[in-house]
Amino acid sequence: MHANSDETHATVDIVLDYAQRRAVYENVPLDKPLTPRELSRLASGSITRDGIGARRATALFENVLAPACVTTDHPSYLSFIPSAPTKAAIAFDLVVSASSVYGGSWMEGSGAVFAENEVLHWLAAEFGLPAGAGGVFMQGGTIGNLSALVTARDAARRRHRESGVADPARWVVVCSAEAHSSIASAAAVMDVDAVGVPVGDDGRLHGDAVAAALDAHGDAVFAVVATGGTTNFGIVDDISSIAEVTRDRGVWLHIDGAYGLAAMLVPEMRAVFAGVEHADSLIVDPHKWLFAPFDACALIYREPDRARLAHTQHAEYLDTLTGSADWNPSDLGVQLTRRARGLPLWFSLATHGTEMYRAAIAHGIDLAREIADEIGRRPGLSLVRDPQLSVVVFRREGWSLADYAAWSDRLLDDQVGFVVPSSHRGEPVLRFAIVSPLTTMDTLTGILDTLS
Numbered sequence: 422m423h424a425n426s427d428e429t430h431a432t433v434d435i436v437l438d439y440a441q442r443r444a445v446y447e448n449v450p451l452d453k454p455l456t457p458r459e460l461s462r463l464a465s466g467s468i469t470r471d472g473i474g475a476r477r478a479t480a481l482f483e484n485v486l487a488p489a490c491v492t493t494d495h496p497s498y499l500s501f502i503p504s505a506p507t508k509a510a511i512a513f514d515l516v517v518s519a520s521s522v523y524g525g526s527w528m529e530g531s532g533a534v535f536a537e538n539e540v541l542h543w544l545a546a547e548f549g550l551p552a553g554a555g556g557v558f559m560q561g562g563t564i565g566n567l568s569a570l571v572t573a574r575d576a577a578r579r580r581h582r583e584s585g586v587a588d589p590a591r592w593v594v595v596c597s598a599e600a601h602s603s604i605a606s607a608a609a610v611m612d613v614d615a616v617g618v619p620v621g622d623d624g625r626l627h628g629d630a631v632a633a634a635l636d637a638h639g640d641a642v643f644a645v646v647a648t649g650g651t652t653n654f655g656i657v658d659d660i661s662s663i664a665e666v667t668r669d670r671g672v673w674l675h676i677d678g679a680y681g682l683a684a685m686l687v688p689e690m691r692a693v694f695a696g697v698e699h700a701d702s703l704i705v706d707p708h709k710w711l712f713a714p715f716d717a718c719a720l721i722y723r724e725p726d727r728a729r730l731a732h733t734q735h736a737e738y739l740d741t742l743t744g745s746a747d748w749n750p751s752d753l754g755v756q757l758t759r760r761a762r763g764l765p766l767w768f769s770l771a772t773h774g775t776e777m778y779r780a781a782i783a784h785g786i787d788l789a790r791e792i793a794d795e796i797g798r799r800p801g802l803s804l805v806r807d808p809q810l811s812v813v814v815f816r817r818e819g820w821s822l823a824d825y826a827a828w829s830d831r832l833l834d835d836q837v838g839f840v841v842p843s844s845h846r847g848e849p850v851l852r853f854a855i856v857s858p859l860t861t862m863d864t865l866t867g868i869l870d871t872l873s
C-alpha cells in the first residue's frame with residue numbers, strides 16, 4: 422500500500438511545489454466554472470487500477486480542475502461572503518494536514534487544543550465575555566449555530582425538568598425575519614419551529630419585537646438568535662435591547678456573527694455591537710472576515726459546561742476520554758473526530774499580531790463607505806441602504822433580473838469580477854461584499870464602469 426520512500430518524497434515534493442507556487446502567485450485569475458460535460462471531456466478517467474502518478478494527477482488539478490474553481494480570495498470576488506486568508510494561515514493549513522493532529526480530545530491533541538483555546542479566549546475577551554467562556558472551532562457557521570441551539574434547548578429542557586414544568590409540544594427559537602438560512606436549517610434538523618420576528622424600519626431586530634414574540638410563545642422559546650451582521654446587508658441587530666429582554670426572561674441569547682462579528686475587533690465599531698457581552702453563545706467564522714482558509718467557525722459559550730451536558734458522546738470505547746476532566750473540544754458541538762481547524766488562524770495571529778487584523782477589517786468597512794458614496798454620485802445607480810459593515814447593496818436603475826444576470830455572466834466571462842445579483846423585498850439588486858485587504862477603490866469603480 423505504501424510507496425517506497427523515494428516515491429513518497431517525490432510525491433510530497435511535487436505537491437508542495439505546486440502548493441507553494443499557488444500560494445504565493447500574485448496574479449491568480451478569477452477563473453470560472455465549467456459544465457459537467459466540459460469537465461467530463463477534459464478531466465475524466467483519473468481513477469485507474471494502478472494510479473496515474475502524482476505528477477499527472479497534480480498536472481490535471483493545476484491545469485484543468487483548479488481553473489474550474491472560482492478564486493474566492495480574488496480581490497474582485499465580491500459575491501456571497503468572499504474569503505481572504507493570509508499567506509501565513511494558508512501555509513499553516515498545510516502543517517495541520519502534515520501533522521495528523523486529532524483535535525477532538527485533550528489526550529490526543531493537547532498542544533493544538535491549547536493554541537486554539539488561546540485564540541478562542543482572545544476572541545471571547547474582545548466580545549466582552551467573562552473569563553470562564555470557551556468553545557471550539559467547528560466546520561462552519563451552519564454547524565456552529567446548530568450546536569449552540571442544541572445546547573440552548575438542552576439547557577431549557579433541564580430547567581423545565583428541575584422546576585417541574587412540562588416540555589412544550591413544539592420548541593421555538595425566535596430570530597429575526599432576516600436571520601441567516603442556517604437558523605431555519607438548524608430548526609429543521611432539531612424539529613423545532615423558527616419564528617421570524619419582523620425587523621424595524623432600520624432593518625434591525627429590536628428588543629420590543631422580541632418581547633412580543635416571547636409573550637406569544639411563552640415557555641416554548643428555548644433561544645433568541647440575534648444577528649451580528651446579516652449576510653445580505655451587513656445589518657447588526659439591536660443586540661443590547663434584545664439582551665435586556667432575554668436577561669429579564671431568562672432565555673438563552675445566541676449571536677450569529679458568522680460574517681459580521683469580526684467587525685467588533687475594530688474599536689470604532691464596538692458600540693454597534695453593544696450587548697454581545699450578554700450572549701450565552703456566539704459564533705464568528707474565521708473563513709469569512711478573520712482571514713483564515715476554509716473552513717472554520719469559532720463557537721464560544723459563556724458557560725461551556727452547558728455545552729458538555731448537551732454534546733458529550735458516550736460510548737465504551739470513549740470512556741477513557743469522557744471520564745476525565747480534560748478540555749475535549751468534541752464535547753462542545755455536533756462532531757467527534759475533529760481537524761484542528763483553528764490552528765491556521767492561531768499561527769497567523771501569532772505571526773502578525775492583532776493590530777494587523779483590526780486594520781484589515783477596518784479597510785473593508787472604510788472601502789464600503791467610500792464606494793457607497795461613489796454609487797450615490799453616479800447617475801443611474803442608487804444605494805439600497807447605507808452600509809453598516811462591509812456589504813454595499815445598490816441598484817442599476819431600470820434593470821430587470823435578466824439584465825443583472827446577463828451583466829454578471831459577462832463580468833465573470835471577461836474575468837473582471839464576480840458579482841452575482843441578490844434581491845431585496847422582491848427587487849433584484851447588486852451587492853458588493855468586501856473582505857479582502859487587496860480589494861481597492863479601483864477594483865470597485867472598474868466594476869461600476871461596466872454598469873453604464
Ligand SMILES: *Cc1c(COP(=O)(O)O)cnc(C)c1O
Pocket residue numbers: 502560561562563564566601603648650651652677678679680681706718
Ligand atoms: C455565512 C453565514 C452563516 C453560515 O456559515 P457557514 O460557515 O457558511 O456554514 C451563518 N450565519 C451568517 C450570518 C452567515 O453570514
